[in-house]
Amino acid sequence: MxxxxxxxxxxxxxxxxxxxxxxxxxxxxxxxxxxxxxxxxxxxxxxxxxxxxxxxxxxxxxxxxxxxxxxxxxxxxxxxxSLASDEVLTATRSWARRATEAARSATQPPEVPIRRVVEQWYAPHAMWEIESIRRGIPEAPQAARPLLWAALSSLLIKVSWRRSDTSAKRVKHRRPRGTTAVLFHKKVRELARRIAALRDAVPEGTxxxxxxxxxxxxxxxxxxxxxxxxxxxxxxxxxxxxxxxxxxxxxxxxxxxxxxxxxxxxxxxxxxxxxxxxxxxxxxxxxxxxxxxxxxxxxxxxxxxxxxxxxxxxxxxxxxxxxxxxxxxxxxxxxxxxxxxxxxxxxxxxxxxxxxxxx
Ligand SMILES: C[S@@+](CC[C@H](N)C(=O)[O-])C[C@H]1O[C@@H](n2cnc3c(N)ncnc32)[C@H](O)[C@@H]1O
Known part of the structure; x- marks a missing residue:
């Protein structure tokens, strides 16, 4: 075994x-x-x-x-x-849909301490889209926030110019404007779907x-x-x-x-x-x-x-x-x-x- x-x-x-x-x-x-x-x-x-x-x-x-x-x-x-309820998952998805719409056309860079670290790793529009979502999450319903942070975290390397989680090699690629925000929405929906599947499979009383x-x-x-x-x-x-x-x-x-x-x-x-x-x-x-x-x-x-x-x-x-x-x-x-x-x-x-x- x-x-x-x-x-x-x-x-x-x-x-x-x-x-x-x-x-x-x-x-x-x-x-x-x-x-x-x-x-x-x-x-x-x-x-x-x-x-x-x-x-x-x-x-x-x-x-x-x-x-x-x-x-x-x-x-x-x-x-x-997470074994979040359907109510929490619905609120998480709804918030993400609205945040994605706003982020697609965002142009605000992050504040200097963040910008100093991140800007070498992202196309400007990808950085602005992430920043728009990042700024918004503290205003989301409380139970949704940990899931939204995890969804945002899940795409940060993929949309960056880092080759992977384990390699800091710089590999530039072109991601059209808006696609980072759309990916966030997709990751939130994926997480919600997976959590619902987990919750349904976990024996009652766990x-x-x-x-x-x-x-x-x-x-x-x-x-x-x-x-x-x-x-x-x-x-x-x-x-x-x-x-x-x-x-x-x-x-x-x-x-x-x-x-x-x-x-x-x-x-x-x-x-x-x-x-x-x-x-x-x-x-x-x-x-x-x-x-x-x-x-x-x-x-x-x-x-x-x-x-x-x-x-x-x-x-x-x-x-x-x-x-x-x-x-x-x-x-x-x-x-x-x-x-x-x-x-x-x-x-x-x-x-x-x-x-x-x-x-
Ligand atoms: C091989 S990974 C574990 C991967 C995990 N089994 C999984 O399936 O994702 C080892 C982990 O040990 C953590 N780690 C390193 N030193 C630690 C310590 N002193 N106490 C607790 N965790 C530690 C690392 O942060 C890392 O997440």
């Missing part, structure tokens, strides 16, 4: 999956199978990213608990886990997801039955800096406490590696403390690829679990292509159990 989860591939059109890109998202089928393989009423993802595990926990009728240090993660995973900004090394949550997570692969992404453009547009805080960041390795391999080992022990111990006896921790992680070689993640993950008092249940590893680095990378999945309290 773990090996199959690592090899899950292909598009999935289930619930809110697919709404909003998120770097290194777990495959929804992998999340579904990993959540489904272990019992318990509650599921934690302490590195919840775009919320893939949380959506699958909701679909399985579990209490979903998500934590992450990235404010963009919080925005996206809350929107993806609590709303509990999602907050928090460092996995300092979790403060009620005990949970199961944790399923994919922590940052060492030296692979800079999750917080990657989202700078979004954070500036959306007025989000910077976030702090990212572990395994690529920039740490650029600053010095030995120190970065030592710190990553400490961080891995720390978060694993904290999650283990929050597991009920008999509860499971499932970790999906890939090796790090650095200029000087590979950072093995399998041995440190097992060692951290042992240190935290967990017992190994199963493991699998597969080799997968990393196209961006034109290389192969080992990815691993582990299941650990917290022993029932011994007398």
């Amino acid at each position: 773990l090996a199959a989860a690592l090899q899950a591939a292909g598009d999935v059109d289930r619930g809110t999956h697919g709404f909003h890109t998120y770097p290194a998202g777990l495959h929804p089928d992998a999340a579904r199978d990993l959540v489904g393989a272990f019992e318990g009423a509650s599921v934690l993802d302490p590195f919840c990213g775009g919320g893939t595990v949380l959506v699958e926990a909701l679909l399985a009728g579990r209490r979903a608990v998500g934590r992450d240090v990235s404010p963009v993660s919080q925005l996206v995973s809350r929107a993806r886990c 609590p709303e997801a509990d999602i907050a900004l928090q460092d996995a090394r300092r979790l403060q949550i009620e005990p949970v039955d199961l944790a399923v997570t994919s922590p940052p692969y060492p030296s692979t992404y800079d999750y917080l800096p990657l989202q700078h453009l979004r954070r500036v547009w959306l007025g989000l805080t910077d976030g702090a406490g990212e572990i395994g960041a690529r920039r740490d390795w650029r600053d010095g391999e030995r120190t970065a590696r030592r710190q990553w080992l400490i961080d891995t022990r720390d978060w694993t111990t904290r999650v283990a403390e929050k597991l009920r006896p008999g509860g499971h921790l499932v970790v999906v992680i890939g090796d790090g690829l650095t200029p000087s070689g590979t950072v093995d993640t399998s041995e440190p993950t097992e060692e951290a679990a042992r240190f935290a008092g967990l017992q190994a249940v199963a493991r699998a590893s597969v080799q997968r292509a990393d196209h961006a680095r034109q290389s192969q990378r080992w990815e691993h999945a582990f299941a650990f159990v917290k022993p029932e309290e011994s007398s």
Whole structure:
């Protein structure tokens, strides 16, 4: 089962999956199978990213608990886990329709602190259209705002001259006037449709997801039955800096406490590696403390690829679990292509159990 989860591939059109890109998202089928393989009423993802595990926990009728240090993660995973009523969805769509009309012909640039960061990345009219929507959202009905922010966030890279979420390469393209505003309306309608589908599929009585900004090394949550997570692969992404453009547009805080960041390795391999080992022990111990006896921790992680070689993640993950008092249940590893680095990378999945309290 773990090996199959690592090899899950292909598009999935289930619930809110697919709404909003998120770097290194777990495959929804992998999340579904990993959540489904272990019992318990509650599921934690302490590195919840775009919320893939949380959506699958909701679909399985579990209490979903998500934590992450990235404010963009919080925005996206809350929107993806929203079970908003039809009334709220209708109000959200109506507001977006009016805002789109106004934005199509907007000519007002953002104020200087925002403009200074964003203007190099957008055609002027695209920037004005985003600005018109951004300025309007605080006046929208309160319950609609988080969904509108998430919809706006979902298009900010696509309409920019950034190549992608994970590449800051500048690629200029021509988007005719008005198309950014129209895309916003489309994304709002898509999100509303997906939320309605999720809500209809979530078993009655399932609590709303509990999602907050928090460092996995300092979790403060009620005990949970199961944790399923994919922590940052060492030296692979800079999750917080990657989202700078979004954070500036959306007025989000910077976030702090990212572990395994690529920039740490650029600053010095030995120190970065030592710190990553400490961080891995720390978060694993904290999650283990929050597991009920008999509860499971499932970790999906890939090796790090650095200029000087590979950072093995399998041995440190097992060692951290042992240190935290967990017992190994199963493991699998597969080799997968990393196209961006034109290389192969080992990815691993582990299941650990917290022993029932011994007398
Ligand atoms: C591999 S991604 C998770 C992707 C997620 N499984 C999904 O499907 O979208 C790793 C996440 O860990 C977060 N992160 C990094 N350091 C963290 C920390 N100390 N505590 C909590 N989250 C952290 C990053 O912001 C990023 O969202």
